[in-house]
């Protein structure tokens with residue numbers, strides 16, 4: 436792939452060169468610092484993730500030490516200020532998510548859940564003592580966090596949660612269960628959302644607290660390079676200081692979701708790009724009927740459609756990043772980004788898988804791994820249906836939910 440000939444400024448008589456990996460020349464819309472961050476994360480993924488990720492996926496594991504390395508790169512809580520966090524812009528954070536997910540959605544999930552959900556919740560709703568205690572260690576990847584909102588019987592409708600907390604003297608007693616919790620079994624601290632007499636509140640539950648267990652969920656066929664767990668809370672006693680003081684309704688956890696969904700808007704572009712590039716390379720090498728399959732019109736149409744989807748999704752992500760950096764991004768716009776870009780990435784992955792023929796079903800190539808991962812990505816952080824209905828509500832002024 437030619438990555439050297441794209442021109443940044445062209446004279447009228449010069450024809451701009453097309454770069455297959457950046458057809459719309461979106462690179463030119465980034466600052467030098469944004470490109471540096473992107474290239475740093477891309478190099479990390481190339482060196483540290485891609486050589487191993489098929490095996491992690493096959494073994495259904497992700498090495499704990501990767502967290503330390505991601506922490507050293509400053510990727511945990513990257514867009515947060517202070518407490519050891521990098522204080523990067525939203526766009527820079529998005530570019531990092533894009534590169535991480537070009538490696539694997541599981542790696543981006545590790546970073547999203549740590550930074551956008553667990554750390555963000557503590558940063559935004561925690562006490563100064565809670566921030567000091569957890570954020571520097573989490574930014575460094577020395578402590579891992581998870582975020583427990585979904586329950587076995589309450590996913591799209593977290594307002595129906597059953598997990599509850601009641602006062603007992605100065606303490607709180609938590610009972611209930613959370614389901615499908617990323618990082619749960621490896622977490623040092625769980626942000627657990629629970630119903631109380633004073634509204635829905637968040638609690639920091641530390642690993643090892645009596646009555647708290649986090650069994651891993653096995654037999655997943657998607658997001659295998661990611662730990663997914665149940666959280667079981669059986670008369671778990673935590674001190675008053677474990678409650679996040681600044682959140683007292685569903686608005687608290689839903690605000691955290693905006694952050695993680697924003698990362699997914701970008702991450703989906705990375706997964707799509709990886710699938711497209713695999714299909715493009717393969718199509719030029721694979722010979723059928725005596726010719727590279729890239730020479731057949733049907734395959735070129737698929738490649739053109741994939742390039743279009745990757746370009747469109749990139750522009751949408753960048754636009755939302757600029758809005759967020761300007762403090763002008765609405766949750767409904769994040770929903771549009773998540774819905775559009777994850778659906779686009781799924782289509783690209785499914786198309787790329789066909790281009791690879793039988794090779795499209797093996798872990799020797801990245802495509803089916805991304806395709807399977809994206810089946811989780813389209814479900815978590817609000818299903819495609821939920822985001823369509825959020826957009827529908829904003830368009831019509833009528834909520835389809837209640």
Ligand code: TGC
Pocket residue numbers: 543544545547548582584585590591592593594617684685686687689690692693695766815816817818821825836837
């Ligand atoms: P609704 O009555 O609309 O809202 C309740 C309160 O919350 C406010 N709100 C938001 N605030 C900030 N950001 C948002 N996106 C918000 N959406 C709603 C709302 O203004 C209201 O505030 P207030 O002060 O007036 O009370 O709530 P609802 O019960 O009708 O539900 C709405 C719905 C369906 C959109 C919401 O519940 C929803 O988003 N459901 C999907 C749940 C979801 O996405 N769960 C994700 C769990 S975490 C996860 O999946 C991690 S995956 C790992 C990874 O990221 O890699």
Ligand code: FAD
Pocket residue numbers: 548581582583584585587588589590591592614615616617618657658663811814815816817818819820821824835836
């Ligand atoms: P349900 O809500 O039961 O939905 C089932 C189907 O019904 C879906 O197709 C949905 O779109 C549809 N549906 C529901 N309501 C409506 C409606 N009003 N109109 C039309 N259709 C509707 N959660 C966390 O809290 N923390 C995590 O770290 C986390 N990590 C995850 C990791 C993985 C790998 C996965 C798969 C999930 C994770 N989740 C996590 C849970 C995820 O957020 C939920 O699975 C998701 O919100 C959907 O909930 P559900 O699975 O209960 O589906």
